[in-house]
Amino acid sequence: MARPMWKGSVNFGLVNVPIRMYRAVSPRDVRFHQLHAKDKARIRERRICEAEGTEVPYDEIIKGYEISKGVYVTITPEELKALAPKGTYAIDIEDFVPSNDIHPLFYDAHYHLVPETNAARAYALLSQALESSGRIGVGRVVLRTKQYTCAVRPNGPGLMLSLMNSVDEVLPLEQIDGMPSHMPKVNARELATAEQLIESLSAPFDPEKYRDVYREQLEEVLKQKAGGVEIRPSPAAEPEYSAPANLMEALKKSLAAAKRTRDREEEATKPQRATRATRTSGTRRVRSQAAARTARSRKKKS
Numbered sequence: 001m002a003r004p005m006w007k008g009s010v011n012f013g014l015v016n017v018p019i020r021m022y023r024a025v026s027p028r029d030v031r032f033h034q035l036h037a038k039d040k041a042r043i044r045e046r047r048i049c050e051a052e053g054t055e056v057p058y059d060e061i062i063k064g065y066e067i068s069k070g071v072y073v074t075i076t077p078e079e080l081k082a083l084a085p086k087g088t089y090a091i092d093i094e095d096f097v098p099s100n101d102i103h104p105l106f107y108d109a110h111y112h113l114v115p116e117t118n119a120a121r122a123y124a125l126l127s128q129a130l131e132s133s134g135r136i137g138v139g140r141v142v143l144r145t146k147q148y149t150c151a152v153r154p155n156g157p158g159l160m161l162s163l164m165n166s167v168d169e170v171l172p173l174e175q176i177d178g179m180p181s182h183m184p185k186v187n188a189r190e191l192a193t194a195e196q197l198i199e200s201l202s203a204p205f206d207p208e209k210y211r212d213v214y215r216e217q218l219e220e221v222l223k224q225k226a227g228g229v230e231i232r233p234s235p236a237a238e239p240e241y242s243a244p245a246n247l248m249e250a251l252k253k254s255l256a257a258a259k260r261t262r263d264r265e266e267e268a269t270k271p272q273r274a275t276r277a278t279r280t281s282g283t284r285r286v287r288s289q290a291a292a293r294t295a296r297s298r299k300k301k302s
Contacts, residue, residue, distance in 0.1 A: 002022050002023070003022075004020035004021055004022055004114070005021055005022065005023060005111075006020070006021040006089075006111075006143060007019070007020050007021070007089065008021070008088075008089035008090050008091060008141075009089070009090050009091070010090075010091045010093065010113065010126065010137075010152055010159070011090050011091065011092050011093065012093040012096075012126070012137060015122060015126075016090075016122075017115065017119050017122045017123050017126055018115065018116035018118065018119040019091075019113045019114060019115055019116065019119065019123070019159075020113075020114045020115075020116065021111045021112070021113055021114075021161060022111060022112045022114060023111060023112075024110040024111050024112045024160060025109070025110055028212065028215060029215070030215055030218050030219060030222075047061065062074050062076070063075055063076075063077075063080075080145075081145075084145040084146075085142045085145070085146070085147040086142070088142060090141070091139055091140075091141045091150060091152060091161065092139045092140055092141075093137035093138065093139040093152060094138060094139045094140070095137075095138050095139075096130075096133070096135040096136070096137055096138075097135060097136055097138055098134060098135055098136075099134055099135060099136050099153070100134075102136060102138075102151065102164075103170075105165065105170045106164045106165050106170060107151070107162045107163075107164060107165075108162065108163045108164060108165050109162070109163045110160055110161070110162050110163075111160060111161045111162075111163075112155070112158065112159075112160055112161075113152070113158065113159040113160060113161050114158070123158075123159065124157075126152075126159065127154050127155075127157065127158055127159050128154075130152070130153065130154040130159075131154040136151050136152065136153050137151065137152035137153075138150070138151050138152075138164075139152070141161070141163075143163075148163045148164065149163075149164040149166065150162065150163050150164055151164055189248065190247060190248055190251065193248065193251040193252065193255065194251055196255060197251060197254050197255045197258060200255060200258040200259065200262065201258055
């Protein structure tokens with residue numbers, strides 16, 4: 001049973017909604033330890049002083065910020081504590097903004113918000129009001145010793161909180177090396193064919209379809225190795241990054257391939273549809289025969 005990582009309230013105007021906060025994402029990366037190849041013993045990191053070349057005990061380590069190459073300004077735990085924001089155990093919503101106004105790059109970690117037992121009505125009110133208005137509550141929250149900008153968003157019947165990156169943490173696309181200053185224009189035929197290809201590949205989002213296949217395969221390989229199975233790696237294919245020489249031709253081929261795939265999928269589902277139709281027809285026939293027998297029996301009795 002998951003335990004709440006934080007308790008407090010969502011505040012907007014004079015309305016307070018007591019909530020508990022739970023992690024919404026649990027990373028599942030496969031983590032490796034460093035081992036000594038000769039005896040498979042764990043490799044431990046040591047804190048070495050660059051000037052003396054000796055290991056330094058933890059109680060002799062202080063925090064420092066590099067202001068120029070090799071020049072540091074130090075800060076004490078007491079000074080950091082004095083600067084830490086005061087925790088209020090509240091998510092204070094300052095503005096309600098249209099959901100489309102926030103670029104996904106601003107979102108960071110995500111958490112489920114669950115109402116306390118006496119707050120279900122106010123919780124439902126906020127969730128439904130956000131959903132119907134198409135808006136997101138943006139405010140601030142203090143977690144541990146840091147203040148974050150955060151967003152309170154509707155999440156199905158409930159609410160979720162997303163911590164947000166600061167504006168100076170988000171890198172604009174224009175600052176990325178290699179980004180063209182002017183994008184080339186595409187012609188109408190290319191655009192229409194690309195839209196047709198997108199439409200042919202459109203489908204509802206199914207999260208089960210996009211599993212972490214690499215992690216699952218890696219976990220399976222590790223299980224096999226632990227059981228004594230010898231793993232023979234296959235050569236990796238070289239990726240191709242070249243742009244198509246003829247963009248229109250590539251679009252047409254992609255569209256044709258998508259159509260073939262869709263036709264195969266429809267063909268594969270025909271036996272299932274036929275089986276369902278046969279079962280439905282058989283059920284109707286049995287019901288009709290039973291109704292006829294019942295009618296004849298009632299007629300004889302009368």
